[in-house]
Amino acid sequence: MKKAAGIVAAGHPVTARAATEILRAGGNAFDAALAAMFAGCVAEPVLASLGGGGFLTARTAGAKPLLYDFFAQTPHGRPVESELDFYPIVADFGTAQQEFHIGMGSIATPGAIKGAFAIHRDLCRMPLREIIQPACEAARSGVRLNSFQHYIAEIVSPIIQSSPQALQLHASSRKPGAIAELDETVCNPAMADGFEILALEGEDLFYQGEMGRQLTSDCHARGGCLTRTDLESYRVARRSPLTLNYHNSQLFTNPPPAIGGILIAFTLALLEQEKLGRYPVNSADHLGRIGHAMRLTQQLRNDRELGSGPAINIEHEILSSEFIESYREVMRNHKGFSRGTTQISIADSEGNLASMTLSNGEGSGYVLPGCGIMLNNMLGEEDINPHGFNQWPLNRRIASMMSPSLVITPDGDTIAVGSGGSNRIRSAILQVLVNLIDFGMEIEQAVEQPRMHFESDLLNIEAGPSTHAIQALRKEFADIRCWPDKNLFFGGAHSVMRKRNGQLSGSGDSRRGGVCYRV
Template identity: 55%
Template sequence: MRRAGRRPLRAPQRGVVAAGHPRTAAAAVEVLEAGGNAFDACLAAFLAACVAEPVLASLGGGGFLMARPQGKTPLLYDFFTQTPAHRRQPRELDFHPIVADFGTAQQEFHIGMGSMAVPGAVKGLFRVHRELGRLPMTDLVAPAVALAREGLRLNAFQSYIFDIVGIIFRSTPGALAVYGSRRDPARLVGHRELLRQPELADALEALAREGERLFYRGEMGRRLIRDSTEGGGHLVDADLRDYRVIKRRALRVDYRGSRLYTNPPPSSGGLLVAFALKLLEALPRGTLDFGTDAHLEGLVRVMALTNEARVRHHADRPTAHLDAASLLDPGCLRHYRERVLGHPAARRGTTHISVIDAGDNMAAMTVSNGEGCGYVLPGTGIMLNNMLGEEDLNPHGFHCWQPGTRMSSMMAPSLLLLPDGRHVALGSGGSNRIRSALLQVVMNLADSGMDLRGAVHAPRLHLEGERLSVEGGFAPDQVELLRGLAGQCEVWQGRNLFFGGAHSVLRDTGSGRLSGAGDPRRGGVARVA
């Protein structure tokens, strides 16, 4: 009998994960409870996301992992896509446009085998596992394999994003064979229908046995190159053979006593978040409480100046990536900060996983397949990316990329160390909205003092050119103020995946307690192991 007044013993926390699907998070929890660390859990979650979130995650794409082993300096693993070594003539390519309809906004993408960049996800998976993992790869693929064989019923969010990009997943017989409805093979699997992916299960098991070589130099790679050559793609043997994961020093930015580690160049998302934070430091700290006039005016002004700086620096360096030394130069910052203090002017598919374990290892991984190119590698269930067909990643026009170079990205998996001892792993999906989503979550935590859930759930803004997108959730008087801050103002009804999916986890270093917040805009969930 328990003695009166004694509380029951609380089971020790092994870790916390936030991700875009319950089964993605469950895979991480399973691995944590089996003795895996945060990096094992993050990789297992990514593999499960390839099954449960097929529009957003694929072994045919790429991504980034921000890793902070306990007591060490954060390090960025770059396994994003790379441009092919040689360009074919546009007339030889399988490359055509489609329109994704978000309801309130539309966005054009290009698909076909000519839109495939060199995939890095498989190499990234194995490199991180070799250097940071604890459990065998067979244990990490097991939850995803079981899910692919047993199948899962499509939830409302996954059904919704299938609707948005459905034209891609119906564009080839191979894609329709994987994602077509068993009730009506001419349409895609729908809400609450069972999606089984036995070929993907087989491919995952084969990769766990044989390693990355199977994909880059073995049977899978040979078939991919043959189909690319015959089907209007750029990829050749050397593209797969020469692909390398790159480890980079994280970009560090200090902001009002907090420290953010984020994705460095050649990717631009982290650098643009860092630039925006340094501009915000020009505003008095007490003026940035969420929802105040000063907060909304300052945020829109900083977003506009960040967009301007991005365009200007790309124009100055048309064949290069954004440069941190140039954009964060004190003189450059001073020029833009003076304008922040002036009068306000009137005027893709990605998913994220965050994990922290009880040993204070931190992992933030953002991955993307673009929207997928429509081509599924036969016998594997793996759809390849369409990164060469995304306008955001090709700002100088299609077919103008430099051969054999790592592509830039807005993806910015990040770690935030707050002065009160809270450590946060965060990131977001959402194409060019990633930088605005992360900026606002960081501000909510660092400036407004919100808890993690409040910081992730608070309504967001996004400024692109002259168009200000305002998410549902702002008060009528706030919306009226915002209408006067941009040339065009688009007010959305309710929350929407357009504004990103900032799945985040937190460890309080004082108490050791772990918590998480999945972003409901992208079906996010958080689980503690």
């Protein structure tokens, strides 16, 4: 039998196929991750864009993992609020509504392009012009709008319809001026042109050249914050991942200044002594303990105002045995308890592992002319602006919940996992890890298990647990919302695993249209 070249889990068939095409051509996991990144911008335009940012946790075979931080940065200066193009829209999720702010004044300094080139220089072996070809072909020939992408386009339709250029990225060929309908094919040749000129001329075209000058000129003229200084000074950060031992498995995740990784590590540290594997899956004992740990983690985030200021060395304090034990004591006494992102996970036959999470927020509505790149709205995201809008600290990485993670089990198996889903990212990753490590589930079962999320005194639970389990939980949680089905609200934890013997498995999370392809 021919040895598999690799396995890919991602949020769209076009995204995953781009990665598999590169693996078949002899690329490694990181070549494939970049191919998926560019293809995701074409096939998942609400969730991914070169106008946003993200993170990659990378492990080359036998080496220590390394975290690439290419997330968005706040500008060097804060214009007068009355001069900003910055306004609210309402996204309707059906079961809930959420307000976002868009416009030129919502754009933070993007890092995706710089990140792609840094990853390519450090880890890849194929020319970038070859890596981007699957994405370029998809952009020119078109991508059929599937049910999930159609659903999220409807959710953020006020952003898509905020400008003719934004609408063009989602335009119907049948009805001029309308968003494409289900099963329509959407072409974006300008995006392919943009990819190709970037591959030819390099990242300086955006950060110091013509693309960047167009962006900063439009920001100056139309109420934005970005200047040439913001673009020219942007740097990709390479960090040692935050590391935690959980039941003898090693977790490597996103360290501060991002906050998602430390919150996942804190929750797992609370749960380690609970030995969840001794309880039936989806029982009140299982779910209640996770719910209480989530509640304490939310309390920690609020009490310590994580994400509101510098997080230098805070992980050493929060994950210290004394600090954890003080919260475990609360766990032992239950009566004492008073958005747009996508994930790419890849393993190759050589033992390389890539976990990449990308985000454009929901998008600002502004599209860079001639290249199909919608810029982010990170300065308009309430979740990551805890000080309030237009109160952000100057020239600082925006604190993110994104947590692309790697796991090495005691048996030598390796796992790449991450998720989209705003504040639900940490909950999704946490529960996949518990399912894999505590309950010994296969990866597809671990990803597809019902999930829960605690926030703002509300425990959200997907369909699956019994009525008896829910009734028991209501004695501990005053406010519970039971969701009738799986929902994108609970994230999209596309994950892959490489066994020590080389066997590959994976799962694309059905909540976000995920697919998994083996090469």
